[in-house]
Amino acid sequence: MHAMVLNATGAPLVWTELPDRAPGPGEIRVRVLACGVCRTDLHVVDGELPRPLLPVIPGHEIVGRIDRIGPGVTGLRIGERVGIPWLGRTCGCCRYCAGGQENLCDAPLFTGFTRDGGYATAAIADARFAFPLGEEGDDVALAPLLCAGLIGWRSLVMAGAGRALGLYGFGAAAHIVAQVARWQGRAVHAFTAPGDRAGQDFARSLGAVWAGGSDEPPPAALDAAIIYAPVGALVPAALRAVRKGGRVVCAGIHMSDIPAFPYALLWEERQILSVANLTRQDGIDFLGLAPRIGIRTRTTAYPLRDANRALDDLRHGRFEGAAVLVP
Structure with a gap:
């Protein structure tokens, strides 16, 4: 697989060849079709968010197709198109998770920040935090829905x-x-x-x-x-x-x-x-409603290798709407 990797905050992302990764228990691997470029990615790259897991692959507005399923995963199938958001995992047992506020979990993982994200040709995700997207809509147009x-x-x-x-x-x-x-x-x-x-x-x-x-x-x-x-x-x-x-x-x-x-x-x-993060219920509610609303995202697509240019264009407001990387 190939990815744009952040090795140090404040430095450009580096095009890197990495070994193919296999999903663990409860995980899926997706072939990335599109990944939105979010302002949060800028905050990660620029070092404005503390304690990223370095090196890390940024990106948390991922649209992809499942190409491998780890042990214990149910309800998802090979070839299914899914979306992977910012909230990558929660502990499930702290007072916030128990009280319906998993967005405030005491021990979360965040996609593209404390676990690798979607500025890559493939990504691993916790299957419980992947949203089935169906077949309606273009991959690039859907990507910004996953965080923006x-x-x-x-x-x-x-x-x-x-x-x-x-x-x-x-x-x-x-x-x-x-x-x-x-x-x-x-x-x-x-x-x-x-x-x-x-x-x-x-x-x-x-x-x-x-x-x-x-x-x-x-x-x-x-x-x-x-x-x-x-x-x-x-x-x-x-x-x-x-x-x-x-x-x-x-x-x-x-x-x-x-x-x-x-x-x-x-x-x-x-x-x-x-507002802090999101819950899975937010995803269910919004992604279920979006087709009825007929949302049309305005996007500018960039090749994956041009992630640094996309981030700089976002930093300086050089496009309207959202930027999306396409492997």
Whole structure:
């Protein structure tokens, strides 16, 4: 097998030939068909997330076909197309797993961070954390649903049922969530980097009722706002934009420091919440709903060997939607 390997944070990924790997008990091996390039991958590569397992193969938006099944696996078959997400394994016995919050597990493994991921021609996964994808939809188009879509879905649920919704940072996750929110009958307000007219036009093309810079106020108070950009200064900006009792959901795994802000912005029962990882139920709920919604992802495909270029293009906002690696 071949893979793009991270040997040291802050360094480029290295094209590497590795021995073929066999799945262990409870595991499957998939031939990777597509792997999305997520902003979390940037945080891993740049060393912004502590304690990655190095060397590691990044990538956690994996679409692949099972080509080998380990002992004890049931319910999956050779040749079946599956998706492998960020949450790669949980302990199943801590208070969080026992209480239905496996996303907060005390001893988890994360795909592409603490276990090898999908920037490769093949990947090993815990069969319990692989989602059957069926045969509908293109491999490249489906890949961003495995994290941008799943985390987007969890953040949307946490935002509550309010109609007026703000999305700060209109990238891979927001362009999916905007479609879900519009399908639910919500009014989407998109906030981009100041002066990003192309991003604002992209948001309007997906049904946003308003699009502007993150330094601009929305035309009316929002019921909730979700922050996808890893910029802590957006938290007080979003608090200013939501109504009394409104929610601000921080959906990223990493964010720059939140600056001090006056208590008056939080008063009147406004809330700040964070999203951590996902649960398997999130995957079942969202991936079951996605075909009904008719989500269309905008993707830019790159050969697997060009993973460093894809990451740099993501870092500098050189495409709309999501990047996807194709072995």
